[in-house]
Amino acid sequence: MSDQSRDETATTGPEGPDAPLHRRGIKSYVLRAGRMTQAQTRGLEEVWPRLGLTLAEGRQDLDALFGRRAPRVVEIGFGMGASLVEQAETHPDTDFIGIEVHAPGVGKLLDEADKRGLTNLRVYREDALRVLEECLPEGSLETLQLFFPDPWPKKKHHKRRIVQPAFVELVRTRLRVGGTFHMATDWEAYAEWMAEVMDAAPGYANTAAPETAPYVPRPEFRPLTKFEARGERLGHGVWDLIYRRVE
Template sequence: MHRERRIRSFHPRKGRMSDAQRAALARLWERYGLRVDGRSRIDLGELFGDPELPVLLEIGFGMGDATATMAAADPGTGILAVDVHTPGHGNLLRRIESDGLANVRLAEGDAVVLLRDQLAPASLAGLRIYFPDPWPKARHHKRRLLQPEFLELALSRLRSGATVHCATDWEPYAEQMLEVLSASPELENPYAGSDGGYAPRPEWRPVTKFERQGLDKGHVVHDLVFRRR
């Protein structure tokens, strides 16, 4: 029997949900959420109710508070946020409702399947990957999300001028990210001439829970911002 060998975008994290998160899932999922099934092509204009809205894909949003804050600050951009963390889905749905956010949609499942099978070529205006699992042990490095094979797939779904924005507090992973992104002829680094190629931390990117934990441990946070040619 053949088994597909590839990078997965997630490590399953179901977790315990609060009553408010569970209620938000039951009440709002049908309106704002979709399951990644690898079968149906997603029309982003239809999904967001606006065919002119530029849409970013955010992979791994945790509890979703940073996502909600960024969405509120930039209502002219859609965010398709994908994760497998069920309490995070519930919490982000709660924020969508309480903050009146019309520009966020949620996806549950593997982002690789979403990109490969359900999003059209050149359909995305950007890609955000903030504080992915660093898989620090050498034998686990192959599990890291940002690798050449994944990047090639992601770039096929990004339109010209789209931004790839990654952030990590794990310095060896930041070095790998920089190497992989810099090696792509389809990307340019506007910050190539400063700070080793890393971007300054954008003021609009909120500090996430994982970032705060890393800073508390004395880790250095690196942002990487590249543009699709």
């Protein structure tokens, strides 16, 4: 399993296809218990009041939230947060919002962000679908990142995969026209699933060159995680897909 969180989704359930995604009853994440380190606890207790966001705050005015107008990147399932912190530090002119349900990862990211003095990073510890539906304005994002989500490899569990038609349409509405949806996975079968769903989704275009389609080489701006580096040494593959909103 990746060092990134295996995140969340919902698919059609008893309430029907017009119900909000988060109310359809099938999640793609499992909350895991884990011990909290001193640094993680500090992050949640001392840094959260400054950098943490909640559903109760409702629809965000992102310019007011960050005190400026800038490109906005959202990452779903940031795991322990090393990649997201690195991106925020490397790209100070971009604002980042991370969404993660697991307390140790949220605490670790907050502690590290505070130690590095980052002001361009905020965090939700909430269901990502609810954040997208209830808190992020339409057309407000430059990029949405989904790195190493749970592949749910058993066929009977495929309905739990976050990459589903309804989810990618929700993502499209939150991206600006020209914005990108960037996915990465270490499961080839899931990469093929992602490409199939995205190629059928209206309003998107694959950014891959014909010779590598549907995949793109790992972009330099996506930090190499410890998990991925270990996988590379063992000969494991990683597949990146980047689709642009065209309408």
